[in-house]
Amino acid sequence: MKKLSLFIFVIAATLTSCGSDDDSPGTTEANLIGKWQWTAASEDGVAETLDECDLQDTIEFQTGGTAVSIFFNSTSTNGQITCSDAETENITWSLSGDQLSLTYTEGTVSETDTATITVSGTTLTVEYRDEETPGEITVYIETYRRL
Numbered sequence: 001m002k003k004l005s006l007f008i009f010v011i012a013a014t015l016t017s018c019g020s021d022d023d024s025p026g027t028t029e030a031n032l033i034g035k036w037q038w039t040a041a042s043e044d045g046v047a048e049t050l051d052e053c054d055l056q057d058t059i060e061f062q063t064g065g066t067a068v069s070i071f072f073n074s075t076s077t078n079g080q081i082t083c084s085d086a087e088t089e090n091i092t093w094s095l096s097g098d099q100l101s102l103t104y105t106e107g108t109v110s111e112t113d114t115a116t117i118t119v120s121g122t123t124l125t126v127e128y129r130d131e132e133t134p135g136e137i138t139v140y141i142e143t144y145r146r147l
Contacts, residue, residue, distance in 0.1 A: 027098045027119045035060040036124050036144035043140055053083035058147065059091075067091040067102070100126070122146040 038057040041048040053074035061067045073085040092103045095117075103112040115128040124144040131137050 027095070027117055029095050031119045032061050032095060032100075032117070032124070033063055035147040037147050038142065039145050040143040041141070044138055051081050053081065056083060059144070061093060065092050065094055067093050 036059050038050065038054060041050060051074050053072040057069075057071040059067055059069045067090075069089045069091060070086055071089075072083040073087070075082050075084065089104065092105075094101045098116050098118065099114055100117045101112055101114045103110055113128070115126045117127070118125045122145055124146070126142045126144070128140050129137050130140065
């Protein structure tokens with residue numbers, strides 16, 4: 001459950017950002033459609049360590065504005081990491097220039113977050129900004145590769 005909460009936080013935070021005036025010409029709905037696997041993450045320019053379970057997490061953008069996110073929970077026993085309990089989350093999405101909006105619905109509660117994205121070849125980069133404390137903005141960057 002802790003991993004699920006962390007992943008939901010990461011996804012929610014991932015998608016919160018300020019707008020950008022710089023549209024990436026390579027970012028279109030057509031080249032966003034497909035399945036992407038998480039490969040790297042950073043917070044304020046400092047690389048975060050992803051375990052082997054994190055590196056199995058995927059998001060698949062589908063036509064019609066739907067997406068499916070699959071993520072794995074990890075447990076560590078005597079230094080051995082075991083990936084289990086794959087969880088799936090259904091998401092709706094829209095793209096305007098380089099701004100990706102994702103809406104998560106749990107029961108009757110929906111939340112929409114926005115991130116700045118770039119698609120370049122087989123790499124998807126997601127940048128989001130989080131202001132948990134007024135005046136303190138944390139910049140998160142996640143990188144995915146097309147499967």
